[in-house]
Amino acid sequence: MAEIRSRLALLSQNLRYRAHVFPLPARSLVSWAEGLGLARGGKTILYTGHLYQLLPYLRVLREREQGLVRGKDWLSRLAPVLNPWINVSRLAILGREERRLQEYYTGVLRGVVKLLRKCGVEPGYLYEKEYYPGTLAYDLGLEGVFELQARRVVRAFREAGVRTIITVDPHSTALLREVYPQLFPDWDFEVRSYLEILFHQGRHLPLRGEEGVYLWHDSCVYVRYLGVVEEPREILKRAGLEIREPRFSREITRCCGGPAETLFPEKAGELARARMEELSTLGPGTVITLCPICHFNLRAVSGPDQRVEDFVRVLRLEE
Amino acid sequence: MIRLRPEWRKIFEARGRDLDARRCFNCGTCTTLCPLGLKVLPREIFRYALLGAEEKLRENREAIYACLLCRLCEVNCPQGVKITEVIRLLRVYLAEEDLEVRS
Numbered sequence: 437m438a439e440i441r442s443r444l445a446l447l448s449q450n451l452r453y454r455a456h457v458f459p460l461p462a463r464s465l466v467s468w469a470e471g472l473g474l475a476r477g478g479k480t481i482l483y484t485g486h487l488y489q490l491l492p493y494l495r496v497l498r499e500r501e502q503g504l505v506r507g508k509d510w511l512s513r514l515a516p517v518l519n520p521w522i523n524v525s526r527l528a529i530l531g532r533e534e535r536r537l538q539e540y541y542t543g544v545l546r547g548v549v550k551l552l553r554k555c556g557v558e559p560g561y562l563y564e565k566e567y568y569p570g571t572l573a574y575d576l577g578l579e580g581v582f583e584l585q586a587r588r589v590v591r592a593f594r595e596a597g598v599r600t601i602i603t604v605d606p607h608s609t610a611l612l613r614e615v616y617p618q619l620f621p622d623w624d625f626e627v628r629s630y631l632e633i634l635f636h637q638g639r640h641l642p643l644r645g646e647e648g649v650y651l652w653h654d655s656c657v658y659v660r661y662l663g664v665v666e667e668p669r670e671i672l673k674r675a676g677l678e679i680r681e682p683r684f685s686r687e688i689t690r691c692c693g694g695p696a697e698t699l700f701p702e703k704a705g706e707l708a709r710a711r712m713e714e715l716s717t718l719g720p721g722t723v724i725t726l727c728p729i730c731h732f733n734l735r736a737v738s739g740p741d742q743r744v745e746d747f748v749r750v751l752r753l754e755e
Numbered sequence: 756m757i758r759l760r761p762e763w764r765k766i767f768e769a770r771g772r773d774l775d776a777r778r779c780f781n782c783g784t785c786t787t788l789c790p791l792g793l794k795v796l797p798r799e800i801f802r803y804a805l806l807g808a809e810e811k812l813r814e815n816r817e818a819i820y821a822c823l824l825c826r827l828c829e830v831n832c833p834q835g836v837k838i839t840e841v842i843r844l845l846r847v848y849l850a851e852e853d854l855e856v857r858s
Contacts, residue, residue, distance in 0.1 A: 440816065574843075578850055710790075
């Protein structure tokens with residue numbers, strides 16, 4: 437019980453004082469865009485929501501936090517007192533495996549930009565002015581700091597002259613599409629997922645994919661919050677790829693366990709293993725995910741002969 | 756003995772938030788579908804919330820925070836209860852208590 441309290445306090449403080457639930461050095465959030473020549477701001481921007489950048493750090497950060505909140509009782513009580521003064525997140529150092537994952541996710545984000553450009557969309561980017569959307573705070577009921585963060589996000593959009601926001605993950609998309617408009621009566625931004633752009637504006641693209649057997653894992657948020665079911669399937673079909681689907685797919689897809697990762701990592705692992713087991717009954721093949729949290733969580737429990745790939749990474753553009 | 760405060764939900768109503776759980780008729784579809792297999796989620800929790808059994812809610816804090824918000828229960832709820840919104844509201848209540856931000 438004290439552990440939940442301490443974790444909530446740390447997350448809440450980080451968001452209030454550092455504008456992030458897991459404050460990392462700014463470079464680790466924006467370096468994926470190096471050399472892409474993305475304009476600063478503009479009417480249409482790519483909004484990363486920081487999930488792909490954050491995930492490689494998650495385990496390292498959690499282990500550090502566990503040292504604080506799972507320590508002796510006095511340490512658990514002291515952690516929220518110390519946290520405003522000592523930012524433990526900045527001390528996170530990635531191991532070899534996490535660096536590999538960071539490169540992989542950098543490839544996903546760069547892949548999205550490449551696909552958008554081929555669709556005739558040239559997005560800008562807010563770089564260090566891009567704020568974390570506050571997803572975790574919203575989900576955990578940290579309403580006050582969530583609203584504070586949402587105001588920062590919207591202010592940055594307004595200052596940069598943004599009209600259309602292109603998202604790359606389902607969680608940020610759902611938050612900006614369903615929750616932000618309720619908070620801001622003057623909300624007039626258009627929120628589009630890169631999947632929707634690729635589906636509608638990318639019909640002409642010469643997409644290809646690596647030959648193989650693909651096992652499909654739907655994201656809960658895409659299918660049950662946003663109704664995005666057919667679009668990614670159709671895109672893969674255009675690329676000539678066929679997928680196998682488990683019994684629990686589409687609107688009844690099973691959760692990867694990722695949302696439990698912050699407070700109950702053991703439960704997250706159990707659910708991910710159960711889902712991977714279900715997918716493996718379809719035979720050997722590469723699991724495709726659409727959400728970075730799903731990718732991170734399923735990959736973490738995959739065996740040496742199992743591959744888990746992000747949707748963007750299985751698509752190839754014929755030159 | 757469980758102490759009940761039926762007027763408890765007015766905390767939410769006063770903020771313009773509806774504790775949508777009133778429509779729940781306790782069929783158990785949600786509990787059967789819950790990927791976490793937590794027997795207390797969500798219908799039993801909803802009864803506590805509607806009756807204002809605050810102590811019971813506190814006792815089940817872990818289950819309330821464990822919910823994945825995956826909406827598997829919600830899309831199959833015959834009464835159309837916005838289950839994840841109710842869970843979020845309960846978290847708001849508990850988090851404010853935990854962080855001592857409620858006046």
